[in-house]
Amino acid sequence: MLTFESRSNVHEVVSEWKRAGLRVGFVPTMGALHEGHLALVSQALRENDRVVASIFVNPLQFGPNEDFTRYPRTLDVDSRMLDSVGCHAVYLPHVDEMYPSGADTHVVQEVAPKYLCGEFRPGHFTGVLTVVLKLIAQVAPHVLYLGRKDFQQVVAITRMVRHLDLDLELEVKACATVREPDGLALSSRNRYLTPEERAVAPTIKRALDAVVAKFVAGERRVDVLESHGRSVLDAALAFRIQYLQVVDSETCTPRVLGNAIALRTDTVAVAAYLGSTRLIDNVPLTGS
Numbered sequence: 201m202l203t204f205e206s207r208s209n210v211h212e213v214v215s216e217w218k219r220a221g222l223r224v225g226f227v228p229t230m231g232a233l234h235e236g237h238l239a240l241v242s243q244a245l246r247e248n249d250r251v252v253a254s255i256f257v258n259p260l261q262f263g264p265n266e267d268f269t270r271y272p273r274t275l276d277v278d279s280r281m282l283d284s285v286g287c288h289a290v291y292l293p294h295v296d297e298m299y300p301s302g303a304d305t306h307v308v309q310e311v312a313p314k315y316l317c318g319e320f321r322p323g324h325f326t327g328v329l330t331v332v333l334k335l336i337a338q339v340a341p342h343v344l345y346l347g348r349k350d351f352q353q354v355v356a357i358t359r360m361v362r363h364l365d366l367d368l369e370l371e372v373k374a375c376a377t378v379r380e381p382d383g384l385a386l387s388s389r390n391r392y393l394t395p396e397e398r399a400v401a402p403t404i405k406r407a408l409d410a411v412v413a414k415f416v417a418g419e420r421r422v423d424v425l426e427s428h429g430r431s432v433l434d435a436a437l438a439f440r441i442q443y444l445q446v447v448d449s450e451t452c453t454p455r456v457l458g459n460a461i462a463l464r465t466d467t468v469a470v471a472a473y474l475g476s477t478r479l480i481d482n483v484p485l486t487g488s
């Protein structure tokens with residue numbers, strides 16, 4: 201596996217591949233890799249001739265009181281994991297090349313970042329969109345692979361790619377959420393959970409499934425659906441819920457802001473703290 205640390209090196213090699221007619225997939229990550237990340241890499245490998253993964257813990261997307269400094273960094277293990285699945289290259293940008301001093305240009309999006317996580321993580325999506333736009337420019341792949349686990353991120357990035365006309369060169373693919381057998385979505389942050397918290401964590405998925413079941417049974421009132429999901433989480437007596445909301449899957453706009461009727465195309469999304477660990481998850485209302 202090739203390792204790149206500068207944007208010019210990754211750009212040059214990917215350009216050579218493209219000149220040779222090869223199709224290039226790209227999987228951006230923050231490292232602390234797990235089977236969810238590897239599923240993206242594997243799908244990219246099936247669908248492309250070359251695959252680049254990046255590992256960059258992006259300071260711009262963490263708030264001042266968030267877990268940037270304690271975010272797990274496991275570079276050696278990550279590189280071995282990527283190599284073992286056949287990833288062709290890993291790109292490890294340096295923070296000072298990514299954000300040279302004086303850099304004051306950021307990507308601000310209006311709608312999707314206002315809701316869900318955006319209400320609790322001001323500036324987070326500006327950080328995500330800025331780094332992803334830079335990574336896309338640096339790597340210049342044909343296809344960008346994202347996980348649906350981060351549903352709002354998929355919405356925001358897809359809209360950025362479309363609205364900035366990057367879609368002329370780039371396809372965005374959203375891949376299914378990889379879960380533990382008990383339903384917990386894999387996440388680099390799961391390693392923060394104590395054994396007691398880990399035992400109760402799958403309730404998040406059960407709460408989402410309960411909303412889906414009620415929707416499938418015919419319930420369309422958003423307040424009823426949301427309070428049903430919240431009651432499942434509340435019963436576990438362990439979560440501090442930030443949001444559990446039915447939203448428009450294209451924009452992340454909460455349905456409570458409209459006529460409060462859930463549609464088949466909507467998504468139910470949740471964020472909740474378990475101890476000091478913030479977990480997010482989502483499923484389409486038609487089930488996953």
Ligand code: AMP
Pocket residue numbers: 228229230231236237239240345346347348349350375376377378379385386387388
């Ligand atoms: P992260 O390293 O958390 O920034 O994630 C990098 C990419 O992996 C993002 O596109 C995530 O949505 C995706 N990802 C993270 N967890 C999972 C999962 N459990 N299943 C599928 N994709 C995931």
